[in-house]
Amino acid sequence: MAGALIGAFVVSVIALAVGPLGIASAAADVTIESPADNSVIAEATPTFSGTAEAGGTVTVSISSKGSKVQTRDGLLLGTSWEAKATHLANGTYTAVATEASEGEPPVSASVTFTVEAAVPYVTLTYPANASTTTSGTEPVGGLASAEGVQSVTVQLFSGPTIGAQQALEALTVPVSGGAWSGTFGGLGAGTYTVRAEQSDSHGDVGISAPATFTVVIPPGPAPPAASFQWFPPFPSTGENVSLVSSSTDLASPITSFAWALTATGPFQTGKPVLVTSFATPGAHSVRLRVTDGNGLSSIAAETISVKSSPLTLMQPFPIVRIAGSETHSGVRIRLLTAEAPPGAHVTVKCKGRGCPVKAAKRIAVSSKTGAAPLTFHTFERSLRAGLTLEILIYKAGEIGKYTRFVIHRGRLPQRVDMCLDPTGLKPLVCPSS
Numbered sequence: 001m002a003g004a005l006i007g008a009f010v011v012s013v014i015a016l017a018v019g020p021l022g023i024a025s026a027a028a029d030v031t032i033e034s035p036a037d038n039s040v041i042a043e044a045t046p047t048f049s050g051t052a053e054a055g056g057t058v059t060v061s062i063s064s065k066g067s068k069v070q071t072r073d074g075l076l077l078g079t080s081w082e083a084k085a086t087h088l089a090n091g092t093y094t095a096v097a098t099e100a101s102e103g104e105p106p107v108s109a110s111v112t113f114t115v116e117a118a119v120p121y122v123t124l125t126y127p128a129n130a131s132t133t134t135s136g137t138e139p140v141g142g143l144a145s146a147e148g149v150q151s152v153t154v155q156l157f158s159g160p161t162i163g164a165q166q167a168l169e170a171l172t173v174p175v176s177g178g179a180w181s182g183t184f185g186g187l188g189a190g191t192y193t194v195r196a197e198q199s200d201s202h203g204d205v206g207i208s209a210p211a212t213f214t215v216v217i218p219p220g221p222a223p224p225a226a227s228f229q230w231f232p233p234f235p236s237t238g239e240n241v242s243l244v245s246s247s248t249d250l251a252s253p254i255t256s257f258a259w260a261l262t263a264t265g266p267f268q269t270g271k272p273v274l275v276t277s278f279a280t281p282g283a284h285s286v287r288l289r290v291t292d293g294n295g296l297s298s299i300a301a302e303t304i305s306v307k308s309s310p311l312t313l314m315q316p317f318p319i320v321r322i323a324g325s326e327t328h329s330g331v332r333i334r335l336l337t338a339e340a341p342p343g344a345h346v347t348v349k350c351k352g353r354g355c356p357v358k359a360a361k362r363i364a365v366s367s368k369t370g371a372a373p374l375t376f377h378t379f380e381r382s383l384r385a386g387l388t389l390e391i392l393i394y395k396a397g398e399i400g401k402y403t404r405f406v407i408h409r410g411r412l413p414q415r416v417d418m419c420l421d422p423t424g425l426k427p428l429v430c431p432s433s
Contacts, residue, residue: 029053029106030081030099032060035113042116044089048074049082050097050108057100058083064093073173087121089145090200120145120198120206122152127194129211134218136188140182142208144198152180154196160212162193189217223296224249228288230302236309237281240399245272247289249299252293260287263301278306310401311422311431314341318393318401323417331386336376342366344395345424348376351389385409394424402427428430 001300030052035041048060058074058081074083081097093115097108101176125142127133144152151174154166173182178320180196193214196208228244235241247254258267261273263285278284284304291297318340324333338346344364349355362374389405400420404427407413 029101030056030058030108032095032097032108032111035095035111037109037111038113040114040116042377044087044115044119044121045085046088046113047082047084047113048097049080050081051079052076052081052097052099053101054079054104059098059100060085060095061098062088062095063091064091069093074235085418087128087145088115089121090115097355109152119204120200122196122198122206122208124154124194124196124208124211127211127213131211131213134216134217136183136189136217137183138192138194138213138215139181139183140194140196142180142196143178144175144180144196145178145206146199148279150175152196154180154194155354156183156184157193157195158190160191160193161237162195162210163356168192189215191215210296221296223298224252224254224290224292226288226290226298228286228300228302230286230304234307235278236307237279238277238309240275240277241304243274243286243288245277245289245290247293247298248290249290252296254290254292256289258289258291258293260289263287278304281306281308284362286432309397309422312396312397313384313419313431314344314393314395314400316341318344318346318404320391320393320401320417322389322403322405326412327382329415330383330387330409332382333380336379336389337373338362338364338376338391338393339373340364340393340401341395344393345389346374347392347394348379349390349392350379350387351390355387356381383384383407392420392424394420396424397422399428400424 031050032048033050034048035046052058052215056076058076058085060072060074061068062070062072062085068260069088070085072083073087074081091114094115095111097285099106113245122144123142124140126319127138128138141152150247151172153170153172156169157165158168167202169184171182171184173180185380193212195210197205199205225248227248229244231244232239232243243259244258257272259268260269261276261284267287267289284306285301286304287299287301289297289299318338321335321337323331323335324331336348340346342364345361347359349359357376360376360378364374385407387407391403393401399422402418404416417426419429
């Protein structure tokens with residue numbers, strides 16, 4: 001009896017272990033044998049192995065800096081188990097194995113190990129390889145190491161393979177929570193290949209598998225066809241010209257019209273019809289820009305030949321009356337009037353020393369006879385020799401009248417009557433009837 005008790009005690013001692021406070025506790029039924037405690041490994045996806053009770057389930061928990069990084073289920077064969085971690089970045093980790101069982105689950109002693117010189121882990125999740133898009137923009141993204149270098153560089157290449165060619169474009173994007181993303185824009189139709197890279201402080205570079213995609217740009221709506229005509233087809237200077245849009249658009253209504261009356265001048269927003277005129281003869285460039293509801297525009301440019309307007313005399317033709325008498329120092333004017341058709345501009349200019357005023361201007365108004373006389377009392381006075389009066393009667397587009405009255409000493413004043421050009425600037429010989 002005593003021998004049996006002693007034997008039982010011996011077995012119990014073998015199955016007990018002394019804890020940190022000297023209190024006996026049950027020895028762990030699950031162990032981690034690999035990796036070894038305080039070991040340094042260069043494998044980014046290390047394999048864990050150990051022993052456990054047959055028929056159970058083993059789970060390995062991997063932590064870094066007090067935070068759980070991964071939980072992996074082990075494959076148990078008999079009393080041996082094995083589990084493989086997913087990618088681990090460089091750093092120090094602690095692993096603990098737990099075996100599921102009734103009651104308090106057995107937990108292994110913790111194992112601390114360090115991963116060094118592991119190539120950074122980077123993947124390209126999208127775009128899918130051999131995919132097609134109808135957009136000029138392509139989002140890219142994937143997974144990457146969350147420790148070390150916190151960015152990924154993704155490169156865009158032309159064609160279905162990379163080879164030795166230079167990248168068309170490269171994006172450097174941040175890594176957040178082990179994932180990264182970015183977008184390539186402005187892509188034309190064609191086939192492209194993308195690849196992601198991540199480097200660490202050791203100079204090691206992780207490269208993703210490449211992915212190829214094709215951009216197919218569907219044909220969009222055609223822009224409007226800009227065109228216009230003008231009436232009359234052969235205008236004269238000063239004549240009203242109607243510019244009429246004849247633009248068409250099969251895809252969308254035309255929403256905006258803008259005209260430019262020179263080859264290089266700015267466009268001015270307007271309507272389908274613009275009425276204008278040209279002051280000078282010759283070739284005049286006119287442009288029309290139309291825009292449709294899709295925001296598409298086109299421009300039409302035409303050259304309009306403008307001929308000189310035929311010169312016509314002002315009707316009734318103006319009459320200038322000057323009456324007075326000679327004095328020892330010049331003349332005394334008692335009457336200075338001008339008769340001109342309504343709307344005509346009449347200007348009397350005085351040149352020389354002693355002028356009462358330099359100029360006086362009036363506009364003729366209508367009367368029963370159609371030509372109302374205008375009186376210029378300012379000049380109805382004594383005027384000294386050496387002064388010259390000029391009377392200019394002007395109306396746009398018509399030949400007006402020009403009179404020059406020069407005052408002399410000791411002889412009668414000299415009067416010259418001529419016609420005035422349609423611009424009202426210079427005298428000219430009157431056309432013969």
